[in-house]
Amino acid sequence: MSNIEEIKKRRTFAIISHPDAGKTTLTEKLLLFGGAIQTAGAVKSNKIKKTATSDFMEIEKQRGISVATSVMTFEYRDLLINILDTPGHKDFAEDTYRTLTAVDSVILVIDCVKGVEEQTERLMEVCRMRNTPVIVFVNKLDREGQNPFELLDELETKLGIRVRPLTWPINMGADFKGVYSLFEQKLYFFKINKTKIESNVVEIDLGDDRLEELVGLKDAVQLAEDVELVEGVYDEFSKEAYEKGELAPVFFGSAINNFGIKELLDTFCEISPLPQPRPTDVREVEPTESKFSGFIFKIHANLDPRHRDRIAFLRICSGKFERRTFYHHVRLNKDVRFASPFTFMASDKSVMDEGFPGDVVGLYDTGNFKIGDTLTEGENLNFAGIPSFSPEIFKELINLDPMKSKQLEKGIQQLTDEGVAQLFNLDLGNRKVVGTVGELQFDVIQYRLEHEYGAKCRWVPMNVTRACWLTADEKSAMDEFIRLKGNQIAFDKDRNPVFFAESDWMIRMNRENNPKIHFHFTSEFKTEVAL
Ligand code: G4P
Numbered sequence: 001m002s003n004i005e006e007i008k009k010r011r012t013f014a015i016i017s018h019p020d021a022g023k024t025t026l027t028e029k030l031l032l033f034g035g036a037i038q039t040a041g042a043v044k045s046n047k048i049k050k051t052a053t054s055d056f057m058e059i060e061k062q063r064g065i066s067v068a069t070s071v072m073t074f075e076y077r078d079l080l081i082n083i084l085d086t087p088g089h090k091d092f093a094e095d096t097y098r099t100l101t102a103v104d105s106v107i108l109v110i111d112c113v114k115g116v117e118e119q120t121e122r123l124m125e126v127c128r129m130r131n132t133p134v135i136v137f138v139n140k141l142d143r144e145g146q147n148p149f150e151l152l153d154e155l156e157t158k159l160g161i162r163v164r165p166l167t168w169p170i171n172m173g174a175d176f177k178g179v180y181s182l183f184e185q186k187l188y189f190f191k192i193n194k195t196k197i198e199s200n201v202v203e204i205d206l207g208d209d210r211l212e213e214l215v216g217l218k219d220a221v222q223l224a225e226d227v228e229l230v231e232g233v234y235d236e237f238s239k240e241a242y243e244k245g246e247l248a249p250v251f252f253g254s255a256i257n258n259f260g261i262k263e264l265l266d267t268f269c270e271i272s273p274l275p276q277p278r279p280t281d282v283r284e285v286e287p288t289e290s291k292f293s294g295f296i297f298k299i300h301a302n303l304d305p306r307h308r309d310r311i312a313f314l315r316i317c318s319g320k321f322e323r324r325t326f327y328h329h330v331r332l333n334k335d336v337r338f339a340s341p342f343t344f345m346a347s348d349k350s351v352m353d354e355g356f357p358g359d360v361v362g363l364y365d366t367g368n369f370k371i372g373d374t375l376t377e378g379e380n381l382n383f384a385g386i387p388s389f390s391p392e393i394f395k396e397l398i399n400l401d402p403m404k405s406k407q408l409e410k411g412i413q414q415l416t417d418e419g420v421a422q423l424f425n426l427d428l429g430n431r432k433v434v435g436t437v438g439e440l441q442f443d444v445i446q447y448r449l450e451h452e453y454g455a456k457c458r459w460v461p462m463n464v465t466r467a468c469w470l471t472a473d474e475k476s477a478m479d480e481f482i483r484l485k486g487n488q489i490a491f492d493k494d495r496n497p498v499f500f501a502e503s504d505w506m507i508r509m510n511r512e513n514n515p516k517i518h519f520h521f522t523s524e525f526k527t528e529v530a531l
Pocket residue numbers: 017018019020021022023024025026044088139140141142143253254255256257
């Protein structure tokens with residue numbers, strides 16, 4: 001098969017949701033459809049239990065298991081589908097953001113009872129930054145949820161994206177009767193069915209007399225009214241608008257009952273984008289280019305003391321990746337090759353001899369990689385768009401054993417390269433500050449510094465709630481600002497200046513007083529803060 005045919009076969013996406021909306025259940029059902037697993041429950045057992053919030057070792061152990069489910073590959077309708085798993089735990093939100101840089105589209109799961117929740121909004125922000133195409137799956141229709149029109153309004157206002165329902169529910173909760181496909185004009189009947197994959201489908205026109213027999217007069221009338229309203233209010237579905245990330249098609253269903261999944265998957269296969277071009281600091285890289293390129297979007301450390309190796313996850317962006325071939329590690333300016341790269345086919349790790357754009361390769365790493373690293377066939381370019389986001393919790397790292405300064409330095413550099421947390425430097429007094437999105441990471445870092453690097457530390461909380469990356473119209477303006485703000489200015493690992501703010505109010509004030517300085521919530525500098 002030619003490279004182009006291989007590319008056309010591939011669909012690489014992530015399922016995202018607020019915890020508990022049904023991401024794991026949906027993933028599992030998609031794998032069942034694809035024949036990648038035979039029994040329900042196979043994915044579930046690997047997920048991070050939401051109850052174990054205080055026990056980070058337990059969570060890390062489960063994260064260890066979840067390497068196997070980091071990428072799930074299956075074949076369906078001649079396509080090779082890669083689902084990239086994203087951690088459900090809020091404290092690992094940064095992992096999720098980075099995984100989103102490696103996909104070509106996402107499916108967003110919403111709980112019809114709870115609607116748009118906090119984490120859904122933040123994840124969508126990341127999708128919007130990159131114009132990632134989104135399909136929405138409204139789950140748990142077997143429960144009494146919000147009115148579908150209100151839900152759609154909420155999606156539009158809170159997520160900042162236009163929506164277009166492609167199916168429409170007939171009732172909800174105990175009275176849930178199924179969905180009507182606006183696309184195919186078919187009625188899908190709901191049957192409680194947790195194990196088998198089948199749907200009860202009737203092809204029917206809305207004016208057909210059988211409709212009343214099937215769902216009852218009241219629901220038949222309601223459905224006709226709803227559909228008329230939908231067609232009147234929402235624009236026609238446009239694949240082009242979806243591909244640009246401007247319009248999200250919406251499906252309704254119940255993942256646990258296998259309901260609405262097939263329609264979702266079939267539509268996904270029809271509309272979802274194939275591996276897309278990706279920006280670099282030099283030029284855009286097309287997947288069809290003959291030379292190989294890719295980047296590392298995730299590094300997974302092994303906490304088992306007997307196996308210290310890490311696994312780096314590489315997304316292939318162009319050309320063909322081959323085992324035992326030398327590739328150029330751009331940041332280190334050296335050539336590296338891999339004896340046993342692996343793939344995740346059939347939820348098992350197996351050696352990968354060759355891979356194509358859209359594929360994710362697992363690489364054993366002894367410390368050569370950090371998040372965002374690029375591999376090429378020689379060209380000096382770096383894939384862009386792997387931003388750091390402002391952490392929410394900041395603590396100063398205090399060395400408890402001056403004899404182990406070197407170990408501490410090495411440890412914290414390596415752990416932050418892995419993306420466990422972000423490291424900042426306050427030049428005054430050469431103080432190190434670690435920023436995270438969750439308390440859990442501080443325990444993880446402290447534990448790992450001690451057990452892997454033999455260094456002991458403690459944390460001193462800081463009165464900082466946001467870090468803003470700074471840019472300036474003129475260098476002199478930046479120099480002056482840095483001089484004036486002293487201890488409120490830190491530097492990230494790439495020596496970019498960052499403003500440490502106690503509150504949003506403080507950012508607003510500083511922005512007003514310093515019009516030549518620009519404040520950004522991500523290290524990508526594209527969008528300025530909107531406060
Ligand atoms: P997550 O990965 O997004 O965190 O969600 P997950 O799939 O684990 O689903 C969260 C809970 O919602 C699970 O219940 C799951 O069974 C349930 N669920 C998923 N889809 C549906 C649905 O369509 N209808 C209903 N009523 N429930 C659904 P749990 O009690 O947390 O776990 P379990 O005891 O069922 O394993």
